Amino acid sequence: MTEATQTPTQATARARAADAAAARLKQRYAQERRFKLYGQAAIVAALTFLVILIGRIGVQGYSTFVDYQIALPVHLDATRIDRSYPQGANYDAMVAEALSAKLGAGPDDRAAVARLLSNDLGFQLLDKVRKDPGLIGRTVTVTGPIGADAGLYYKGEMTRSTPAQLRKLSDQQLAWLDRLKAQGLVRGGFNLAFLTRSDSTSPEQAGVFGAVVGSAMMLLVTALLAVPIGVLAATYLEEFAPKNRWTDFIEVNINNLAAVPSIVYGLLGLAVFINWLAVPRSSALVGGLVLALMALPTVIIATRSALKAVPPSIREAALGVGASRTQTVFHHVLPLAMPGVMTGAILSMAHALGETAPLLMIGMVSFVPGVPTSLTSAATVLPVQVFIWENASERAFHERTAAAILVLLAFMILMNLAAILLRRRFERRW
Amino acid sequence: MLTWVALAALALFSGATFVVARRKAEGLALAGQMHSLPGYHGAYAAIWTGVPSALLLALALLFSGRFEAAVVRADPPAAVKALPAMNQDVFYGDARALARGAPPSEMIYGPELKVALDQTVAKVRGVETRSRVVIFALSAVCAFAGCLLAYRRLSPDFRARNRVEGWVGLLFLACSIVAILTTVGIVASLVLESWRFFQVVPAHEFLLGLRWDPQIAMRADQVGAKGAFGALPLFAGTFLIMLIAMAVAAPVGLFSAIYLSEYASRRSRAIIKPLLEVLAGVPTVVYGFFAALTVGPLFRGFFNAIGAQLVGGPLDGLGQYLSQVQNQMALVAGAVMGIMLIPFVSSLSDDIINAVPQSLRDGSLAMGATKSETVKKVIMPAALPGIAGALLLAVSRAVGETMIVTMAAGLQAKLTANPLDTVTTVTVQIVTLLTGDQEFDSAKTLSAFGLGLTLFVVTLILNIIALRIVQKYREQYD
Numbered sequence: 081m082t083e084a085t086q087t088p089t090q091a092t093a094r095a096r097a098a099d100a101a102a103a104r105l106k107q108r109y110a111q112e113r114r115f116k117l118y119g120q121a122a123i124v125a126a127l128t129f130l131v132i133l134i135g136r137i138g139v140q141g142y143s144t145f146v147d148y149q150i151a152l153p154v155h156l157d158a159t160r161i162d163r164s165y166p167q168g169a170n171y172d173a174m175v176a177e178a179l180s181a182k183l184g185a186g187p188d189d190r191a192a193v194a195r196l197l198s199n200d201l202g203f204q205l206l207d208k209v210r211k212d213p214g215l216i217g218r219t220v221t222v223t224g225p226i227g228a229d230a231g232l233y234y235k236g237e238m239t240r241s242t243p244a245q246l247r248k249l250s251d252q253q254l255a256w257l258d259r260l261k262a263q264g265l266v267r268g269g270f271n272l273a274f275l276t277r278s279d280s281t282s283p284e285q286a287g288v289f290g291a292v293v294g295s296a297m298m299l300l301v302t303a304l305l306a307v308p309i310g311v312l313a314a315t316y317l318e319e320f321a322p323k324n325r326w327t328d329f330i331e332v333n334i335n336n337l338a339a340v341p342s343i344v345y346g347l348l349g350l351a352v353f354i355n356w357l358a359v360p361r362s363s364a365l366v367g368g369l370v371l372a373l374m375a376l377p378t379v380i381i382a383t384r385s386a387l388k389a390v391p392p393s394i395r396e397a398a399l400g401v402g403a404s405r406t407q408t409v410f411h412h413v414l415p416l417a418m419p420g421v422m423t424g425a426i427l428s429m430a431h432a433l434g435e436t437a438p439l440l441m442i443g444m445v446s447f448v449p450g451v452p453t454s455l456t457s458a459a460t461v462l463p464v465q466v467f468i469w470e471n472a473s474e475r476a477f478h479e480r481t482a483a484a485i486l487v488l489l490a491f492m493i494l495m496n497l498a499a500i501l502l503r504r505r506f507e508r509r510w
Numbered sequence: 511m512l513t514w515v516a517l518a519a520l521a522l523f524s525g526a527t528f529v530v531a532r533r534k535a536e537g538l539a540l541a542g543q544m545h546s547l548p549g550y551h552g553a554y555a556a557i558w559t560g561v562p563s564a565l566l567l568a569l570a571l572l573f574s575g576r577f578e579a580a581v582v583r584a585d586p587p588a589a590v591k592a593l594p595a596m597n598q599d600v601f602y603g604d605a606r607a608l609a610r611g612a613p614p615s616e617m618i619y620g621p622e623l624k625v626a627l628d629q630t631v632a633k634v635r636g637v638e639t640r641s642r643v644v645i646f647a648l649s650a651v652c653a654f655a656g657c658l659l660a661y662r663r664l665s666p667d668f669r670a671r672n673r674v675e676g677w678v679g680l681l682f683l684a685c686s687i688v689a690i691l692t693t694v695g696i697v698a699s700l701v702l703e704s705w706r707f708f709q710v711v712p713a714h715e716f717l718l719g720l721r722w723d724p725q726i727a728m729r730a731d732q733v734g735a736k737g738a739f740g741a742l743p744l745f746a747g748t749f750l751i752m753l754i755a756m757a758v759a760a761p762v763g764l765f766s767a768i769y770l771s772e773y774a775s776r777r778s779r780a781i782i783k784p785l786l787e788v789l790a791g792v793p794t795v796v797y798g799f800f801a802a803l804t805v806g807p808l809f810r811g812f813f814n815a816i817g818a819q820l821v822g823g824p825l826d827g828l829g830q831y832l833s834q835v836q837n838q839m840a841l842v843a844g845a846v847m848g849i850m851l852i853p854f855v856s857s858l859s860d861d862i863i864n865a866v867p868q869s870l871r872d873g874s875l876a877m878g879a880t881k882s883e884t885v886k887k888v889i890m891p892a893a894l895p896g897i898a899g900a901l902l903l904a905v906s907r908a909v910g911e912t913m914i915v916t917m918a919a920g921l922q923a924k925l926t927a928n929p930l931d932t933v934t935t936v937t938v939q940i941v942t943l944l945t946g947d948q949e950f951d952s953a954k955t956l957s958a959f960g961l962g963l964t965l966f967v968v969t970l971i972l973n974i975i976a977l978r979i980v981q982k983y984r985e986q987y988d
Binding site: 108109111112114115116118119120121122123125126127129130133136137140308309310312313315316317320321330332333334335336337339340341342343344345346347348350351352357358373376377380404405406430431433434435436437440441443445463464466467470478481482485488489492496 | 685699772796803880906916958
């Protein structure tokens with residue numbers, strides 16, 4: 081008969097306790113929801129940053145892949161070109177005159193008309209005349225990029241609504257550009273030149289090809305040094321080395337090297353490779369050497385974990401049928417660990433591809449207008465090209481910078497995809 | 511070119527030795543029991559043919575340049591002796607370039623020097639040809655001797671496999687010593703160059719000085735010719751940007767790690783983790799570009815707009831200040847660096863939280879604790895030292911990060927704690943000091959190595975402590 085003996089005050093106390101418990105529970109659940117929300121907010125924030133970063137660069141860069149080419153018939157005036165010295169003639173002036181005639185602009189406006197053009201057209205004319213002097217006195221059609229500022233106008237990055245004094249082109253020049261487009265002399269298309277040309281002082285002629293070749297050469301040096309040395313060192317530490325102070329020291333040392341700031345490797349390269357061993361400055365060779373030293377610890381760490389994943393039974397079986405330790409490692413353990421090793425190697429090469437800071441120390445920031453011809457000639461690489469263009473003052477270089485980043489990211493994504501595919505295809509779980 | 515031909519010839523010769531020795535060993539194997547497989551005999555002969563000779567070739571070519579230059583420069587013509595030292599260098603550089611058929615510099619030579627130049631070019635050609643002939647002859651002799659020696663040892667009892675494995679062991683050791691040599695190289699180059707720097711600028715002045723102005727006058731009598739090398743403002747700037755970066759990266763990274771390891775379903779984990787890895791794989795130069803051209807103008811516009819509102823009001827002074835802030839404020843570089851560090855903090859903390867044994871979670875949940883209470887009261891205390899280690903590693907990354915600050919932070923060395931001010935960092939100064947023309951005797955260039963040494967020591971200490979902690983607590987629960 082407990083209910084009967086319960087006094088009203090006890091009942092209320094109990095009810096109050098139950099209420100308090102319910103309230104506390106509610107509060108705890110609210111806390112729980114809040115905590116989970118913080119976690120979700122953090123993830124959302126991180127992913128938003130990623131989207132903004134990539135999206136913003138895509139927006140800034142995609143317009144580079146569209147370019148406007150002008151096709152202009154130019155009369156090669158025989159009186160102004162010396163047949164024995166064709167490079168002495170002023171082809172830019174002839175191009176400007178041809179365009180002025182098309183636009184009906186007077187001789188006073190010739191400088192303003194010339195500002196719309198790229199000096200690439202003049203160079204093309206010179207090339208043609210050199211190849212075939214018979215062209216002198218005739219009319220030749222040249223096709224080339226329009227000037228950088230004119231390109232910005234066609235792409236909508238320079239608008240009439242900006243006050244004229246803040247624009248690089250006047251209202252008159254913009255009107256000419258409109259007329260050119262109406263006449264069909266200017267046509268937009270895919271900018272292949274950006275991928276096939278090298279650095280230039282004029283933005284409309286600058287491309288990434290030289291930097292891509294430089295990056296490829298440098299990565300080749302890095303891969304040829306870092307991967308074999310790293311794999312052998314890791315194999316030694318994992319499979320052969322006795323456990324003693326010396327190997328402990330090597331291990332601690334490698335872990336620390338992996339965390340040394342990359343710029344310190346640049347200082348090492350400057351002091352040792354350039355000043356002491358006299359490797360040519362700003363060459364792909366010295367860049368590759370420095371990046372190889374930088375990538376080495378990562379390759380070693382990746383290889384060691386791949387080797388650790390190979391079960392000991394494989395080694396015991398090989399040793400049991402009479403293989404030597406070297407044979408065991410080279411015939412059985414390493415082949416089985418290879419997919420993991422290659423994945424790690426590709427990822428560390430992708431990392432090396434994006435590295436910039438140490439390369440600034442060894443003189444790779446120089447202006448290199450051509451494609452590097454050998455490992456020891458001056459070269460530039462993609463991330464450094466990004467850095468150089470970012471520092472350039474012309475506005476038209478900014479979109480090229482973003483486009484160069486897109487090219488760089490494309491290569492990195494390719495390498496990462498290769499690593500992922502390799503892992504998917506060959507990974508074995510024991 | 512010639513060197514490559516020589517190396518190719520050596521490789522061919524060594525390959526041929528391999529084939530011949532293996533064939534002979536195969537013949538012997540038919541006749542009776544051999545200790546080693548024929549391939550090992552071949553490899554042994556090939557190693558003795560190729561390796562010593564290639565080593566000789568490499569070392570000789572590496573150091574012959576200096577020797578040749580010394581021979582050429584010994585006993586210079588009178589006209590050259592009269593030149594200043596710098597022009598002498600140009601003269602010999604041109605002689606070397608002409609001898610190799612490369613374009614010379616733009617220096618203009620008088621008639622006497624022209625004659626001397628022609629003589630020197632001939633001398634360079636002579637010396638280089640002679641030294642090449644000697645080097646190639648020596649390595650050829652070395653290759654033949656090695657080949658003969660190894661080939662004569664070929665017999666059924668010869669333990670070729672053990673010898674070859676001995677060589678392989680040497681190769682292994684050499685490769686793992688490269689890592690040690692790298693450390694030695696870093697320490698030696700930093701310490702030696704810094705030593706030279708500290709002889710010009712005393713260490714205490716460098717570490718505690720308040721003024722950083724490394725410009726050195728071209729003429730000795732110019733005003734303010736000495737330059738100032740007090741690096742304290744740089745350390746303060748680095749510290750400020752690091753603090754801002756950690757203020758972004760630590761909470762976001764930690765909470766994403768907690769969410770990923772405790773709340774997220776297997777499927778969302780499988781999507782989110784690779785995406786975060788993409789963020790980690792973006793090159794820092796891209797972050798720098800983003801900071802300089804997007805975040806900088808954005809923040810500046812924001813603060814300028816606030817400033818414009820406040821001007822003329824009760825907070826006029828603040829308004830005036832805010833409408834003047836620049837793109838290169840510390841906040842921009844710090845915030846973007848923080849974004850860069852998020853995946854780093856998150857993946858390290860994720861590992862550490864996952865290392866906390868499941869039994870602790872189960873115990874706490876069984877007692878009726880909610881998930882968040884479990885995280886706060888059970889998992890965090892257990893994982894705390896490890897997470898502290900992870901954060902220290904992130905600090906070390908932030909201190910050593912170069913590209914973001916080079917592109918987005920300023921160059922002005924200022925001792926300030928204001929995140930809206932422009933500051934400069936150690937890494938920015940190293941880059942500015944070492945890009946462009948450099949002479950290796952000036953304190954200006956050497957100071958970069960002083961900064962580099964400081965940076966190396968600080969990050970090394972941080973790394974050692976952090977790696978110790980992380981490893982210790984990862985193992986504790988294994």
